[in-house]
Amino acid sequence: MASPTDIEAAARALREGQLVAFPTETVYGLGADATNGEAVARVYAAKGRPSFNPLIAHVPDAEAAFALGAFSPEAKALASAFWPGPVSLVVPRAADCPVSLLASAGLDSIAIRVPSHPVALELLKATGRPVVAPSANPSGKISPTTAEHVRRHLKDKVAVVLDGGHCKVGVESTVVSFLADGPRLLRHGGVPKAEIEKVLGHAIAAQSHSARPHAPGQLLSHYAPHAELRLNAQAPREGEAYLGFGPLHAYGPWTLSATGDLVEAAASLFRLLHEIDATGVARIAVAPIPHQGLGEAINDRLMRAAAPRTA
Ligand code: AMP
Numbered sequence: 210m211a212s213p214t215d216i217e218a219a220a221r222a223l224r225e226g227q228l229v230a231f232p233t234e235t236v237y238g239l240g241a242d243a244t245n246g247e248a249v250a251r252v253y254a255a256k257g258r259p260s261f262n263p264l265i266a267h268v269p270d271a272e273a274a275f276a277l278g279a280f281s282p283e284a285k286a287l288a289s290a291f292w293p294g295p296v297s298l299v300v301p302r303a304a305d306c307p308v309s310l311l312a313s314a315g316l317d318s319i320a321i322r323v324p325s326h327p328v329a330l331e332l333l334k335a336t337g338r339p340v341v342a343p344s345a346n347p348s349g350k351i352s353p354t355t356a357e358h359v360r361r362h363l364k365d366k367v368a369v370v371l372d373g374g375h376c377k378v379g380v381e382s383t384v385v386s387f388l389a390d391g392p393r394l395l396r397h398g399g400v401p402k403a404e405i406e407k408v409l410g411h412a413i414a415a416q417s418h419s420a421r422p423h424a425p426g427q428l429l430s431h432y433a434p435h436a437e438l439r440l441n442a443q444a445p446r447e448g449e450a451y452l453g454f455g456p457l458h459a460y461g462p463w464t465l466s467a468t469g470d471l472v473e474a475a476a477s478l479f480r481l482l483h484e485i486d487a488t489g490v491a492r493i494a495v496a497p498i499p500h501q502g503l504g505e506a507i508n509d510r511l512m513r514a515a516a517p518r519t520a
Pocket residue numbers: 262263264265299313316318319320342343344381382384386395396425426
């Protein structure tokens with residue numbers, strides 16, 4: 210079982226941008242400082258996820274959650290009924306939300322949870338920053354419910370594995386969104402839908418069919434810039450902004466990574482797309498990104514952002 214000294218060391222590692230596996234009551238999480246884009250990028254790299262899906266930011270109490278997003282009275286009611294516990298709430302990001310845009314996969318919403326496992330709570334308090342923590346398993350493998358499961362696959366990728374025994378709940382958190390279309394159940398999990406409806410006093414819709422992911426991580430309502438994207442572009446054409454990869458170029462101020470580092474590129478991706486979009490340019494030409502490591506996830510997001518819009 211993790212000692213206070215282990216937890217302190219893990220908090221330090223998180224603040225330095227390293228990855229830490231820790232127990233929650235649902236499953237073990239692969240944690241990173243949510244405010245550090247490169248640390249978040251390393252989570253996707255360690256899991257070998259071929260796609261960026263939004264991650265849940267974990268905080269030690271509701272007050273810390275309310276600083277990250279805009280909670281409606283109904284969202285607050287669920288927070289006070291189920292936190293700490295296995296419910297994640299998706300709300301609009303606060304204007305000054307410090308969580309990396311990569312953790313939100315470029316969306317203007319954020320998923321937040323207060324876990325109840327004592328080791329998780331102590332770690333979050335000691336870290337003093339929101340911590341993203343998807344399940345600590347390689348992509349495609351089952352979620353870990355003991356420290357030994359985590360060590361088997363991810364030992365070399367994390368600075369610390371905190372041991373907190375068996376996860377009591379053993380399935381992921383229930384995810385409920387409170388966005389413009391009203392409350393929706395995005396994922397079944399540790400708290401049954403009926404219990405959530407009891408607190409709200411009315412039934413909630415499941416995610417609308419058109420927006421339902423085909424597989425985990427395949428949210429159809431993904432981030433897309435207003436500008437049209439042209440991929441694998443060696444140079445911009447007339448009227449296009451250019452997003453490079455590698456040393457700064459003659460076509461403007463934007464490169465995903467001047468040194469050609471895919472971790473830095475992943476961390477910058479959504480921020481730079483937002484920044485270029487804000488100039489009001491109609492088209493963005495994007496340099497070729499090597500299709501290896503995190504490059505696969507970057508190319509996946511770019512391809513979706515470039516795909517024809519369904520309005
Ligand atoms: P995990 O962190 O692996 O437990 O899974 C996080 C899940 O939360 C994802 O599969 C998403 O469905 C959901 N999620 C997280 N953030 C958002 C968001 N901003 N909008 C919609 N769904 C989200």
